Amino acid sequence: MNTNLMTLEGRLNAHRKLLVSLVALLDTVPEARETIQRLKLEQETHGDHEEDPGIDPDEAYAVQRIAAQEIMDIIGAGIKRSASEDRRHSGEQLELGVDEA
Structure with a gap:
């Protein structure tokens, strides 16, 4: 992989991690x-309101679908992380004997 692609991949990964957080x-x-x-629902239903791309969608449509999928993936990962942290904090409070008000 050339240096430009490695730099791009590294930056995209960093952006994705930041956005998930x-x-x-x-x-x-x-x-x-x-x-x-x-926002997640808008991405999920985005394709339903457009013309049928046919068997071989053009590049613009493909890029648009990839972007929509990435948004859904980032939001989904963020929601899962938030739920996981909520469960972890709830467990810590129970272990410490802290009552939830």
């Missing part, structure tokens, strides 16, 4: 959670 944080805020869920 931000989604996980935002998922803890009720107002933001609604927005995140709406």
Whole structure:
């Protein structure tokens, strides 16, 4: 792999990790959670409102679907991380004998 592709891949991976962390944080805020869920739903239903691309969709359509899938993957990973952290913190509180108010 050439240096330019390695640099691009490294940067994309860093951006994705950062975005997943931000989604996980935002998922803890009720107002933001609604927005995140709406954005994910928009990506899931995005293709339903467009013309049928046919058997061999053009590159623009393919790139658009890849982008929509990446958004759904990032949001999904962030929500899973947030839920995992919630479960972990709940378990820690129970171990310490802290009552949930």
